[in-house]
Amino acid sequence: MNNAHTLSAKAVLAAGAAFLAVPAIAQDTNEQSSGDDFHGDATAGIVVTARFVEELDLIAGTSTLSGQALDQSIRPQIGDTLTALPGVSATSFTPGASRPVLRGFQGERIRVLTDGIGAIDASNTSADHAVTIDPITAYRIEVLRGPAALLFGSQAIGGAVNVFDRRIPIEVPDEPVHIDAVTSYGSAADERSIAGGVDLPLTSKLVLHVDGSYRESNDLDISGFTLSPALRAEQLEIVAEETEEGNLDEAAEALELANLAGTVPNSATETWTAGAGLALIDSWGSIGASISFFDTNYGIPARPGAEHHHEEGEEEGEEEEEEEGPVTIDLEQVRLDLRGEIITGGGFFESIRVRLGYSDYTHTEFEGDEVGTLFFVEGLEGRLELVQADQDGWRGVIGGQMYVRDFNAIGAEAFVPRNDTEQVGIFTLQEFTFGQLGVEAAARFEHTSVSAPDLAIDRSFNSFSIAGGLHYNFEEDLRIGLNLSRAERAPSAEELFSNGPHIATQAFEIGNPNFNTEKSLGLEAYVRGDIGGVNFALTGFANWFDDFIFDAATGAEEDDLPVFQYFQSDASYYGFEAEISATIAEVGSVSINADAVADYVRATIDNGGGPVPRIPPFRVRGGIEATSDAFDVRGEIEWAAEQNRVAAFETTTDDFTFVNASVAWRPWGRAAGTSLFASVNNIFDVNARRHASFTKDFVPLAGRDFRVGARFSF
Secondary structure: OOOOOOOOHHHHHHHHHHHHHOOOOOOOOOOOOOOOOOOOOOOOOOOOOOHHHOOOHHHOOOEEEEHHHHHHHOOOOHHHHOOOOOOEEEOOOEOOEOOEEEOOEOHHHEEEEEOOEEOOOOOOOOOOOOOOOOHHHOOEEEEEOOOOHHHHOHHHOOEEEEEEOOOOOOOOOOOOOEEEEEEEEEOOOOEEEEEEEEEEEOOOOEEEEEEEEEEEEOOEEEEEEOOOHHHHHHHHHHHHHHHHOOOHHHHHHHHHHHOOEEEEOOOOEEEEEEEEEEEEEEOOEEEEEEEEEEEEEEEEOOOOOOOOEEEEEEEOOEEEEEEOOOEEEEEEEEEEEEEEEEEOOOOOEEEEEEEEEEEEEEEEEEEOOEEEEEEEEEEEEEEEEEEEOOEOOEEEEEEEEEEEEEEEEEEOOOOOOOEEEEEEEEEEEEEEEEOOEEEEEEEEEEEEEEEEHHHOEEEEEEEEEEEEEEEEEOOOEEEEEEEEEEEEEOOOHHHHHOEEEEOOOOEEEEOOOOOOOEEEEEEEEEEEEEEOOEEEEEEEEEEEEEEEEEEEEEEEEEOOEEEEEEEEEEEEEEEEEEEEEEEEEEEOOEEEEEEEEEEEEEEEEOOOOEEOOOOOOOEEEEEEEEEOOOEEEEEEEEEEOOEOOOOOOOOOEOOEEEEEEEEEEOOOOHHHOOEEEEEEEOOOOOOOOOOOOOOOOOOOOOOOEEEEEEEEEO
16 A cells, blocks of 8 residues: 555554444344345345344345346346346446435435444545455445434435355354355356355354455447437537548548447456355354455446546657546555444443454556546444343344544545545434334434545534334234435545546546535335235325535537536435335246336425436336246346436436246255256347446446346355
8 A cells, every 4th residue: 555545553542442432233133034025125134233223224225136136137247236126226337337216316425334444435525436345245235314323423424235245254164165156157248257256154152254256347248339429419419520621531530430239348347256254153243254356347348538648748849649448447455344242131231343444545646557547445434332131121232433534645636635534423223112102212323524635625524313203003914104304424535635637537526625514304204014915015205405525528629528516505305205016826836926117206496406417217127937946037127217406517318117027946946055047138239328336328228138047155
């Protein structure tokens, strides 16, 4: 790691002292997924944090993905893996970089976690930066929307995604050695992937885990033109202008770009991971640690019209410019994790849990063969939770967390200066049950310091969040509830200090060091249940923001790049999520099930500011599935509406319809752990774009994609 970017001993000691002084919440790792959770079921067995919040209603919009549904949904990045779930879209910047979008929120408002601890990478810095979690190594993923900020920090003001793996063992295998393996192939990008893990009990209480994965894909195949109609029209205008002026080479280049079809150039990826963990598991609790490595290399497709040049020198008094080569990112992370739990055996607290993660992250943005900009992130995050014993309908947790991050960027296009972030938070969450009525309350306080030494700027923020909820259980399996929350978030270093060109996004990005904290008042109403074999959940939500922070195109240019600037204004979000499933027939041992998911969000900058940029449109998805012990066969249709409610300088996005089909075969039955699966997505090969994507006008979604795979567990 570069000497300019190393966590100082003072910062580490200070953070460690804060961590020991105040407790923090961690993930419960004692409950394992069965692997057969209903696809997108908001009421399936939720692990979430500790056992006492398995059905916590303050996070009414929780969904899980595991088992076969996860296997068939896996894509190179976590964002694209989750888009079938209600309320979830993705940034889809490239196949190699995609973060989740929850209820229209992305970036600094969505925390991506691994077993309750942040990814500690640079994916929050910019949409082109990959998340350092490979979904292929996960056995369960939870998506939390709503007032999840109280559980995972103010950066989860819009929600959180929690990925569970087995790198730190959570149980002692019954067999002498336990092996899990999964492999898959996707035709749209000639994508090949394989992953495997081994759990080896060294003694009756000590377990060793080793895992690894590898994935490689070529440029993405698409249907139709690569550029959107708006960008194609721009290029065709250039053709006419250059032809009229006699610049035939420039006209030919623009025409070739306008007619580019069938592929997304420079979108190939290559990723490998490796990890090892050791855990001691006993009746008093457990303690374990792991080390892991993440390495990926992926291309960044060029934004038409935003290519820029650098002055390379002067010859006879004239500047000579040289066009840069394609942009690629080479990313590496080394990570250390610790998890422990002590069962107290009685008293007010039933258990004490600790979770700690350290990351050393580097990525290099190449312009052709030349090094453009290097990014360094070194971070430490810790949590400690004190779980209260259930006392006559009263249960809860007292917790806190600490987070320290040092960030540095070196190069001509280091758009964010060197900066340090330190954050300490404390919170409590309590639930009371009075017969069929439940009452929940939570509060959180955070202190955040963000400094840019080279700019001599040091900002400190105190933020306070609170939430309360009521729910009522009817005699049948039916629950209705109402949640009210007030959340507050400190601005990030990127929102405060950005000021420069960024080659990967091909934009000139500008922050504002004078931003205040962002405050949100949230309201959720929900009903969910299982009546007569019909499982359903409906949630309506609204968020009213004071000092909402957002980035938007200004229409200006700097260094031949479009300027994207962060602004702060009031804003409002409204929307709903709905899902339903039912068994509609039984034919022998085969069940015929139908399900549907729909979601919508409308977001507006107040006082005439217009729509918030990159908000997903209304979407509905429905399917019919035949299931048995040996086979699952599914067909589904997804329709995304046109998004013509756009911000200034933002283009509209056409509607699209995907038709998908899949089949899975378990040759030794559902309980055996071995399955073979195949699917075809986008059967009719339509040209589709995800409006939440920064690059949707020149990076469409995959065309027709045949996928096959297998999972083995024994």
